[in-house]
Amino acid sequence: xxxxxxxxxxxxxxxxxxxxxxxxxxxxxxxxxxxxxxxxxxxxxxxxxxxxxxxxxxxxxxxxxxxxxxxxxxxxxxxxxxxxxxxxxxxxxxxxxxxxxxxxxxxxxxxxxxxxxxxxxxxxxxxxxxxxxxxxxxxxxxxxxxxxxxxxxxxxxxxxxxxxxxxxxxxxxxxxxxxxxxxxxxxxxxxxxxxxxxxxxxxxxxxxxxxxxxxxxxxxxxxxxxxxxxxxxxxxxxxxxxxxxxxxxxxxxxxxxxxxxxxxxxxxxxxxxxxxxxxxxxxxxxxxxxxxxxxxxxxxxxxxxxxxxxxxxxxxxxxxxxxxxxxxxxxxxxxxxxxxxxxxxxxxxxxxxxxxxxxxxxxxxxxxxxxxxxxxxxxxxxxxxxxxxxxxxxxxxxxxxxxxxxxxxxxxxxxxxxxxxxxxxxxxxxxxxxxxxxxxxxxxxxxxxxxxxxxxxxxxxxxxx
Numbered sequence: 001x002x003x004x005x006x007x008x009x010x011x012x013x014x015x016x017x018x019x020x021x022x023x024x025x026x027x028x029x030x031x032x033x034x035x036x037x038x039x040x041x042x043x044x045x046x047x048x049x050x051x052x053x054x055x056x057x058x059x060x061x062x063x064x065x066x067x068x069x070x071x072x073x074x075x076x077x078x079x080x081x082x083x084x085x086x087x088x089x090x091x092x093x094x095x096x097x098x099x100x101x102x103x104x105x106x107x108x109x110x111x112x113x114x115x116x117x118x119x120x121x122x123x124x125x126x127x128x129x130x131x132x133x134x135x136x137x138x139x140x141x142x143x144x145x146x147x148x149x150x151x152x153x154x155x156x157x158x159x160x161x162x163x164x165x166x167x168x169x170x171x172x173x174x175x176x177x178x179x180x181x182x183x184x185x186x187x188x189x190x191x192x193x194x195x196x197x198x199x200x201x202x203x204x205x206x207x208x209x210x211x212x213x214x215x216x217x218x219x220x221x222x223x224x225x226x227x228x229x230x231x232x233x234x235x236x237x238x239x240x241x242x243x244x245x246x247x248x249x250x251x252x253x254x255x256x257x258x259x260x261x262x263x264x265x266x267x268x269x270x271x272x273x274x275x276x277x278x279x280x281x282x283x284x285x286x287x288x289x290x291x292x293x294x295x296x297x298x299x300x301x302x303x304x305x306x307x308x309x310x311x312x313x314x315x316x317x318x319x320x321x322x323x324x325x326x327x328x329x330x331x332x333x334x335x336x337x338x339x340x341x342x343x344x345x346x347x348x349x350x351x352x353x354x355x356x357x358x359x360x361x362x363x364x365x366x367x368x369x370x371x372x373x374x375x376x377x378x379x380x381x382x383x384x385x386x387x388x389x390x391x392x393x394x395x396x397x398x399x400x401x402x403x404x405x406x407x408x409x410x411x412x413x414x415x416x417x418x419x420x421x422x423x424x425x426x427x428x429x430x431x432x433x434x435x436x437x438x439x440x441x442x443x444x445x446x447x448x449x450x451x452x453x454x455x456x457x458x459x460x461x462x463x464x465x
Contacts, residue, residue: 007150008033008105009392010135012112014041016088017366017381018155019096020062024389026101027064033149034102035137037111037156041097042089044159048186049086051213055378056080060088062382065096072099109140115152115362116318129360151361151392153385154316158309158367165205165278165305167235167293173280181281181288182303186210189217196302198225203290203298205278206306207234207242208374212261214304219269230269231298233276233290239265273298311368320358328371330355330364337373349380349404351387363388379404 011021014036022032036043053060058079066076069092077083077091097106114136117128135147162185166172175182187193189202202218204211215232222228234242244258264270279293281303291297311328313321324334332354335341355363363369365388366381383404391399 007031007132007148009151009153010035010112010115010133010147010149012115012135012152012154013156013366014038014093014097014106014108015044015155015157015366016042016060016062016093016378017157017385018153019093019102020065020382021153021155021365021385021389022102022105023062023064023068023096024386025392027067028389028393028395030389030393032105033147034106035110035112035135036106036108037160039108040094041106041108042093044157045085045089045093047159047184049084049089050188050191051186052082052084053088054082056082059377059379061092062385064386065092068099068101069096107137107139111138112136112156112315113138113144114315114318115154118148122318122320133362152363153388154362154364154368155366155381155385156312156368158311161312162305162309163307163372165281165303165307167277167279172278174283175281178281178283178288178303181283181301182305185305185307185309187214187304189214190221194221194225197221197228199227200301201229201231201287201299202302202304203231203233203300204304204306205233206304206308207236207239208306208308209257211304211306212242212257214306215270216257216260216264219264222269229271231271231273231300232265233273233278233298235275235277237275239272239274308372308374309367310372311364316364319362322357324371327373329369329373330357332356333369334371334373337370337375339373339375349383349402351384351402352391352399353387355384355388361392 008031009025011018011025011032011034014034018034018036019041022034025032038044038046040046056079057077060083061076070076072095074095077087083091096102112135114134116122116134116136117124117131118134120128120131132148132150133152135149135152136144137147138144163169164171165175165182183193183196187197189197197218198221204214204218211232211234215230218228218230222230232239239262242258243262261270265272273292273296275294276296277293278290280291282289282291287299287301288303289297289299290303313323313328322331323329324331324338326340327334327338329337333350336348336350336354352363355365355369357363363384365384367376369381369384370376383402387399387402390396
């Protein structure tokens with residue numbers, strides 16, 4: 001960054017990882033400018049504020065961010081408590097973003113639409129490493145402006161780009177036209193979104209914990225809203241992997257979740273459709289017909305897509321990236337996080353070295369750095385940005401010295417779509433008996449508490465969804 005050191009470092013996204021990146025940059029004497037597409041910091045988390053995390057506060061706070069907050073007299077939350085998404089915003093992200101050091105550098109309503117090198121597309125190599133980046137931003141009021149920056153840290157996450165309902169990674173035929181009948185991935189069915197679900201036919205698509213929690217919340221809603229019909233479609237031939245280990249699960253709350261779901265399906269409260277690969281959605285005047293590739297069909301008033309997420313890479317089209325062909329993470333990180341083989345507990349700590357691309361001084365961090373893999377932890381992202389800030393400041397020794405204390409019992413409850421920190425509404429364990437109660441760190445596997453990824457075997461059960 002020597003030739004451009006007078007320019008700021010662009011941080012894309014003002015979620016937990018983006019704000020942490022800015023805090024670490026400030027400690028390193030570097031100047032951040034933070035671009036957040038939403039109206040406030042943590043705007044994406046606001047969409048799932050009703051969801052409770054499996055990981056306690058002490059694993060959801062970044063050290064540099066805490067140092068900034070404590071200097072302002074901020075009161076630390078009880079570190080063993082399990083926060084809801086809304087609490088994460090209100091008690092941590094909002095106060096952090098309001099600090100003068102960050103507020104003066106935060107641009108909200110600022111959507112990054114492209115990143116490139118000033119005057120160079122990706123085919124040009126001469127002086128590329130010493131040429132400033134250009135970050136094109138749509139600001140409020142329709143203004144579009146190019147910002148010159150010395151480096152770019154993309155912490156924009158994956159919330160805005162869910163995986164499609166269709167098979168083969170493609171939207172089902174008619175899926176886009178049916179958008180009005182498709183909810184957000186983690187709707188608050190018992191709260192602010194209740195009216196959209198009460199008394200209606202609801203189809204939940206997906207085989208992870210987001211799906212499980214939504215299904216259970218829908219059954220609670222149905223008790224007070226007669227006529228609510230709950231349908232569940234999964235691609236697999238059985239829901240056994242979703243049910244998990246029951247009482248034998250390493251995380252009690254997760255085991256209870258699976259056991260309760262099994263009972264509801266067996267009782268007929270939830271209508272399960274297995275081997276259901278969606279081929280087409282036919283939107284009618286009053287509902288949508290969801291057709292499987294084998295000819296079956298179900299009728300629904302609203303669909304909940306618990307199908308996971310993927311990174312939005314179009315804004316990075318003019319950069320020289322090196323991405324893993326399977327999970328779309330940085331190429332050296334990809335094999336370490338592929339959910340076919342790895343869980344949260346088996347992913348080693350990593351920093352700038354593994355996150356680097358051929359494009360010098362450009363890094364993807366946070367959930368987006370994991371591409372399509374769902375095994376991300378906030379604690380992992382905080383260590384990423386600490387290392388990246390050190391690398392940008394020229395402290396290579398600190399950048400290369402990476403470490404990570406994994407949460408107690410591992411917080412590896414996940415689905416194909418969020419991170420390992422979430423979700424657990426309503427059914428989350430307490431501080432004394434829950435997933436974070438073990439006295440020593442224990443590495444727990446992908447979603448059933450096993451030690452491997454989807455293809456791993458342990459204790460006679462498959463380790464994936």
